[in-house]
Amino acid sequence: MVNIPIRFRLFLRYLCLLSSLSLVFTSQAISIREASISDLQLAFKQNRLTSRQLTKFYLGEIRRLNPVLRAIIEVNPDALNQADRADRERKAEKHVLLSSLHGIPVLLKDSIATKDKQNTTAGSFALLGSVVARDAGVVARLRRAGAVILGKANLNEWSGFRSLTQPNGWSARGGQGRNPYVLSADPCGSSGGSAIAVAANMVAVSLGTETDGSILCPASVNSAVGIKPTVGLSSRAGVIPITPRQDTVGPICRTVSDAVDVLDAIVGYDPNDAKATREASKYLPQGGYRQFLKVHGLHGKRLGIVRHPFFNFTNKPSQALAFTKHFATLRQAGAVLVDNLKIKNIDVILNFNLSGEGTAVLAEFKIALDAYLEELVSSPVRSLADVIAFNQKNSKLEMTNQVDQSILLASEFTNGIGSAEKAALSNLGKLTREGFEKLMMRYELDAVMTPGFDFTPVLAIGGFPGISVPAGYDTEGVPFGICFGGLQGSEPKLIEIGYGFEQATKIREPPSFRP
Numbered sequence: 001m002v003n004i005p006i007r008f009r010l011f012l013r014y015l016c017l018l019s020s021l022s023l024v025f026t027s028q029a030i031s032i033r034e035a036s037i038s039d040l041q042l043a044f045k046q047n048r049l050t051s052r053q054l055t056k057f058y059l060g061e062i063r064r065l066n067p068v069l070r071a072i073i074e075v076n077p078d079a080l081n082q083a084d085r086a087d088r089e090r091k092a093e094k095h096v097l098l099s100s101l102h103g104i105p106v107l108l109k110d111s112i113a114t115k116d117k118q119n120t121t122a123g124s125f126a127l128l129g130s131v132v133a134r135d136a137g138v139v140a141r142l143r144r145a146g147a148v149i150l151g152k153a154n155l156n157e158w159s160g161f162r163s164l165t166q167p168n169g170w171s172a173r174g175g176q177g178r179n180p181y182v183l184s185a186d187p188c189g190s191s192g193g194s195a196i197a198v199a200a201n202m203v204a205v206s207l208g209t210e211t212d213g214s215i216l217c218p219a220s221v222n223s224a225v226g227i228k229p230t231v232g233l234s235s236r237a238g239v240i241p242i243t244p245r246q247d248t249v250g251p252i253c254r255t256v257s258d259a260v261d262v263l264d265a266i267v268g269y270d271p272n273d274a275k276a277t278r279e280a281s282k283y284l285p286q287g288g289y290r291q292f293l294k295v296h297g298l299h300g301k302r303l304g305i306v307r308h309p310f311f312n313f314t315n316k317p318s319q320a321l322a323f324t325k326h327f328a329t330l331r332q333a334g335a336v337l338v339d340n341l342k343i344k345n346i347d348v349i350l351n352f353n354l355s356g357e358g359t360a361v362l363a364e365f366k367i368a369l370d371a372y373l374e375e376l377v378s379s380p381v382r383s384l385a386d387v388i389a390f391n392q393k394n395s396k397l398e399m400t401n402q403v404d405q406s407i408l409l410a411s412e413f414t415n416g417i418g419s420a421e422k423a424a425l426s427n428l429g430k431l432t433r434e435g436f437e438k439l440m441m442r443y444e445l446d447a448v449m450t451p452g453f454d455f456t457p458v459l460a461i462g463g464f465p466g467i468s469v470p471a472g473y474d475t476e477g478v479p480f481g482i483c484f485g486g487l488q489g490s491e492p493k494l495i496e497i498g499y500g501f502e503q504a505t506k507i508r509e510p511p512s513f514r515p
């Protein structure tokens with residue numbers, strides 16, 4: 001448990017006071033808080049709400065909550081202008097069917113580039129003032145859908161690739177992000193700010209990115225819904241990378257329905273990430289993903305249970321109880337639980353060092369980051385070596401919390417894809433084929449279901465999709481999720497399963513800011 005300084009405790013009291021005031025005096029605040037995109041679109045349509053009012057509400061909540069939660073690095077100075085434009089368009093085009101994200105404020109992880117007044121820095125001062133060539137592919141799609149870009153979310157600096165010991169939710173620019181349920185609890189990362197902000201109603205919906213766990217983990221511990229799409233389903237162009245082999249951009253939201261609306265808006269071919277997005281476009285369903293929000297989506301689904309090492313509830317009585325109930329609920333809803341399965345070499349797959357994931361990713365990161373930095377229109381740093389030198393020179397600025405840069409250094413030490421990296425990559429392929437893929441096919445599973453976020457390496461190394469849905473709270477009040485992972489392109493099934501589970505359990509509650 002982190003010790004909470006007294007100044008912070010006083011602030012907490014002030015925070016609780018404020019939130020009870022706003023609940024008493026402004027009915028507007030109640031209706032916006034916890035509203036889904038569908039609720040908000042209905043309110044727009046009935047002239048009960050404008051995009052400007054909605055955006056102002058979130059900007060106010062950011063001013064109020066961000067000094068403690070540190071979920072956001074920057075707000076977009078043009079957010080209200082974009083909201084006004086959406087309001088004008090809605091008035092002018094009464095009979096045109098607008099996108100479900102039209103006029104909806106969206107928060108972007110700070111690794112996702114915007115060509116506007118905002119900075120894109122992965123939380124590092126090294127990239128402050130850098131100028132990107134264009135919006136990230138997913139941002140271009142959000143703008144075309146009429147979304148309001150509300151700001152940039154805090155994250156684990158460099159998406160967790162700075163140091164083996166960097167704290168979750170921390171970046172030099174953003175400070176220490178906090179879990180809004182239990183402020184001393186781990187907010188996880190690396191898309192921590194995105195999850196914290198939606199959980200605490202500082203924005204309607206958000207985008208995160210995942211290389212290994214960075215969407216599914218913060219979604220799980222902040223009681224949010226995260227979708228980690230199949231690699232290539234959403235464009236990674238203009239996203240500060242770790243490795244194109246594993247990186248993917250996906251939604252973090254309060255509900256499965258919201259996450260599906262965001263997913264629909266961001267997927268598809270992008271010439272700036274041509275190979276991966278072309279290959280994955282075969283998975284895109286005609287008519288989008290909303291058709292899979294079926295109340296009876298669990299019916300007939302075959303869900304695999306791999307007991308070792310995922311269902312170990314030693315010292316976790318709340319999880320043990322919750323998952324016993326969830327199994328019963330899933331069966332009642334018509335799912336078939338295929339129990340006591342094994343994934344070959346699972347202990348190797350879960351160990352970054354043994355699987356080869358560490359070796360591969362360290363070398364790939366240097367190549368991908370150097371390429372990103374070279375492509376910038378202007379930038380204080382042009383290579384990983386420059387970033388490391390910047391951190392050394394500005395240690396006062398960057399080394400808050402004594403955060404070292406061990407991963408950056410280890411990556412700089414690599415030298416392309418040599419024999420060790422090739423062997424590692426080949427091993428990752430073998431582990432996936434003989435492990436997860438074989439299990440899925442042999443038992444004709446629709447998904448493997450696990451508590452929390454421990455499953456993410458299995459999904460990461462194969463480019464597989466996953467969804468995390470709120471599944472309970474432990475004795476301290478810290479949330480935990482349930483993760484459903486499937487084969488590439490299985491988003492339709494994962495959405496049916498995730499939505500079915502969410503509707504059958506309705507576990508999410510807004511956060512209470514416990515110390």
Ligand SMILES: *[C@@H]1O[C@H](CO)[C@@H](O)[C@H](O)[C@H]1NC(C)=O
Nearest residue numbers: 074075077117118119128129
């Ligand atoms: C982006 O960074 C510059 C400093 O380089 C700062 O002046 C500006 O306010 C930042 N933009 C936003 C939207 O905070």
Ligand SMILES: *[C@@H]1O[C@H](CO)[C@@H](O)[C@H](O)[C@H]1NC(C)=O
Nearest residue numbers: 308309310311312313314315
């Ligand atoms: C279960 O977890 C506990 C504590 O987290 C650990 O000590 C134990 O070895 C684990 N048991 C198995 C069978 O993996």
Ligand SMILES: *[C@@H]1O[C@H](CO)[C@@H](O)[C@H](O)[C@H]1NC(C)=O
Nearest residue numbers: 164350351352353354358410
């Ligand atoms: C992997 O290796 C690093 C560096 O030797 C070490 O610090 C870390 O604990 C190892 N991780 C695992 C999961 O074994």
